[in-house]
Amino acid sequence: MRYLIIIPCYNEALNIVKVFEDLTEFIGATRLNADILAINDSSTDNTEQVLRENKICFLSLPFNLGYSGALQTGFKYAIEHNFDFVIQFDGDGQHIPTEIQKLLNAQAENDADIVIGSRFILNSGYKHGLLRSLGTKIFTLLINMICGEKITDPTSGFQILKKEVFSRYAKMGAYPRYPDANLVIQMILEGFKVREVPVKMQLRIFGVSMHAGFWNPLFYMVHMFYSIFMIIIQYGASMFHHQKSIK
Amino acid sequence: MNQLAFIILGFCLLVYILIKVKNKQFSERESLMWIFAGAIVLVFAVFPGLLDFIARFLGVYYQPTALFLLTFFAIILILLRKEQQINGLEERVKELAQQNALIMNKIEKFIK
Numbered sequence: 001m002r003y004l005i006i007i008p009c010y011n012e013a014l015n016i017v018k019v020f021e022d023l024t025e026f027i028g029a030t031r032l033n034a035d036i037l038a039i040n041d042s043s044t045d046n047t048e049q050v051l052r053e054n055k056i057c058f059l060s061l062p063f064n065l066g067y068s069g070a071l072q073t074g075f076k077y078a079i080e081h082n083f084d085f086v087i088q089f090d091g092d093g094q095h096i097p098t099e100i101q102k103l104l105n106a107q108a109e110n111d112a113d114i115v116i117g118s119r120f121i122l123n124s125g126y127k128h129g130l131l132r133s134l135g136t137k138i139f140t141l142l143i144n145m146i147c148g149e150k151i152t153d154p155t156s157g158f159q160i161l162k163k164e165v166f167s168r169y170a171k172m173g174a175y176p177r178y179p180d181a182n183l184v185i186q187m188i189l190e191g192f193k194v195r196e197v198p199v200k201m202q203l204r205i206f207g208v209s210m211h212a213g214f215w216n217p218l219f220y221m222v223h224m225f226y227s228i229f230m231i232i233i234q235y236g237a238s239m240f241h242h243q244k245s246i247k
Numbered sequence: 248m249n250q251l252a253f254i255i256l257g258f259c260l261l262v263y264i265l266i267k268v269k270n271k272q273f274s275e276r277e278s279l280m281w282i283f284a285g286a287i288v289l290v291f292a293v294f295p296g297l298l299d300f301i302a303r304f305l306g307v308y309y310q311p312t313a314l315f316l317l318t319f320f321a322i323i324l325i326l327l328r329k330e331q332q333i334n335g336l337e338e339r340v341k342e343l344a345q346q347n348a349l350i351m352n353k354i355e356k357f358i359k
Contacts, residue, residue: 039348059348065341073345080349173338 003034004083005100006074008067009058009091010041013050016091020056023089026097032104037077038091041070067157068179075170078163086166088159095158099199103160106197113165113192116151116184117158117199131217135224139181142228146239147188151196154181158199165192178220182227189231189238253292260285280328284321 005023009016016038027034038058040048042065051058059073071088078086087103089095099117107115120136136155143151161169165187169175176182188194232239264281267273273281291298291314302313 059352061348062344065344069341069345073348076345077349077352 001033001084002082003032003085003087004074004078004081005034005036005087005089006071006078007036007038007089007091008041008070008074009038009043009047009051010064010067010070011043011045011047012091013043013045013047015093016047016050016056017054019089019091019093019095019097020054022097026100030101032100034087035081035083037074039070039074041065041067066177068175068177071179072170072172072175075166078166079170084163086161088157088161090157094201094203096200096202099158099201100160102197102199103158106195107160107162110193110195112160112195113162114184114187114194115160116153116156116194116196117201118151118153118156118196119199119201120152121196121198131221135217135221139224139228143181143185143188146185146228146232149188149194151181151184151194153196154184158201176227178223178227181224182231185228186231186235189235250292250295254289257285257289257292260288280325 007016007019012019020036020038023036026032027036036057038051038056040051040058040060042061042063048058048060059077061070061073065073075086085107087100089097089100095117103115103117106112132155136153139154140150140152143149143154168187168190169179169183184194261282264273264278264285268275268278298310298314301317302308302310305313305316307313307316
């Protein structure tokens with residue numbers, strides 16, 4: 001099995017080398033058949049120069065496409081190079097490479113299509129802002145109501161995706177701007193097996209999160225509710241069948 | 248005099264659009280909608296009674312209000328169509344940017 005670790009980067013010049021070194025160490029120690037691919041989302045700092053100097057395999061987007069656009073580029077690369085799994089990994093130092101093993105184990109045990117690394121199944125000590133904490137709880141509740149499944153951390157970007165899943169994402173005409181609870185709901189309703197596993201995460205080392213500030217999380221919440229509402233309209237019948245099959 | 252001004256206005260709008268299409272600054276497909284708008288202005292200018300009829304039909308007692316109402320809806324429809332086209336273009340631009348990144352990566356590997 002071949003794995004591709006995708007790291008979307010926007011202005012991560014200060015973080016990316018450490019992330020890359022830790023990942024390489026993990027791959028070496030576990031002998032995982034994995035390649036690392038950074039996607040420079042048109043950073044305004046010297047991320048590209050750092051990637052080049054450290055001989056990290058990377059793609060450079062000609063202009064900023066945002067987190068989801070960068071991820072989708074990685075999925076397209078994974079299809080072109082015939083990878084079996086994609087591991088989404090953040091370039092800001094939040095994700096811990098050794099925790100990948102937990103995702104790998106959960107995927108193998110459950111033959112899951114998507115495995116999400118969750119900060120909230122066990123108390124990992126990870127601190128969210130008040131608004132985001134509340135948002136995560138509401139989205140967990142919504143997923144449970146719509147799909148009948150418990151996903152505690154739908155906003156986690158730490159995931160393993162099977163080929164069928166990332167191929168689907170790569171070809172999605174309108175891959176969501178925020179691929180979180182909305183996408184989890186959609187994939188469950190489309191019949192994909194989604195599992196969660198508790199993982200530890202740490203706060204980003206340098207720089208600012210894309211959800212920083214007051215307006216960004218607020219806009220994110222409104223956007224996410226709307227997106228979920230549209231999925232309910234689109235997948236209304238599947239929702240009914242899915243809940244029935246669980247019962 | 249008012250009627251004549253409206254006829255000239257409608258006529259000028261039609262001629263302006265046709266010149267733009269002729270000079271290839273405006274596609275035939277997109278210009279059709281505006282030709283239609285120009286033709287409506289001309290029809291209302293030549294037959295002002297038509298606006299009276301429409302206003303009465305819509306239950307609007309003040310004629311110009313009916314005109315504003317129709318214009319407002321027409322503009323909303325055009326805006327929606329433009330928004331749809333922009334969304335389509337955004338998706339295509341995104342696809343191009345992604346393909347560009349993938350191809351540049353291949354070229355760099357090839358050069359090395």
